[in-house]
Amino acid sequence: MCKRNFLLIFTAFLVAFGLGGCRSLPPSKPSSEWAPQEARGAAVFQAKCARCHYPTSTQPLHGPGLQALTKLKAMPSGAPPTDERLTAVILHGRQMMPGTPLTDDQLNDLLAYLRTL
Ligand code: HEC
Structure with missing residues (x-):
């Protein structure tokens, strides 16, 4: 009886942490290695996107984590x-996401930053 409960709990842990952990994503480029354009893009992200999106997680905020x-x-x-x-x-939005007007430079910087995520 006791042993069976232990097995059940052990299996639950395996499912929760073991299998869940397998869905790990490729790592983001650390900020210390950002090129100048990527750093400028990060600033655009902070100003325009961060209130709705986490950059370093796939957890949703208002929109999906990126x-x-x-x-x-x-x-x-x-x-x-x-x-x-x-x-x-980004420019025109999508369903619940509003469009964000950006200059060409801001857009290119932001795209470079998004590629580091
Ligand atoms: C007011 C909140 C808000 C802001 C600001 C915002 N987003 Fe979103 N974003 C959302 C929501 C909500 C969705 C989900 C839209 C849907 O239903 O597909 C989304 C979806 C996305 C997607 C996924 C699109 C897809 O095809 O699945 C990307 C990429 C994205 N946003 C990037 C950005 C970037 C980059 C910025 C900054 C320029 C930004 N968002 C600003 C709310 C926001």
Whole structure:
């Protein structure tokens, strides 16, 4: 009886931590290694995106967490994370996400930063 309970709990732990931990994402580039453009993009992100998106997690805030966004085959919507799709989402928004007007420089810096996530 006692032994069986232990096995159940042990299995639950394996499922919760063992399997869950397998979904680890490729690591983000540390800020100490950012190129100047990536650092400028991080500032754009802080100003325009951070209130709705976590950059270093996939946990949702108002929108989905963006960790490893450009390293995965598909974004949460299922669209591939190409510069074209990202640019369209950023400038024009998508469903509950408002569009963000940016200059070409800000946009290019932001795309460079998103690729480090
Ligand atoms: C007011 C909150 C808000 C702001 C500000 C915001 N977003 Fe979003 N974002 C959202 C929401 C909500 C979604 C989910 C939209 C949906 O239903 O597909 C989303 C979705 C996304 C997606 C996923 C698109 C897809 O195809 O799955 C990306 C990438 C994204 N946002 C990037 C950004 C970037 C970069 C910025 C800064 C320029 C930004 N967002 C600013 C709320 C926001």
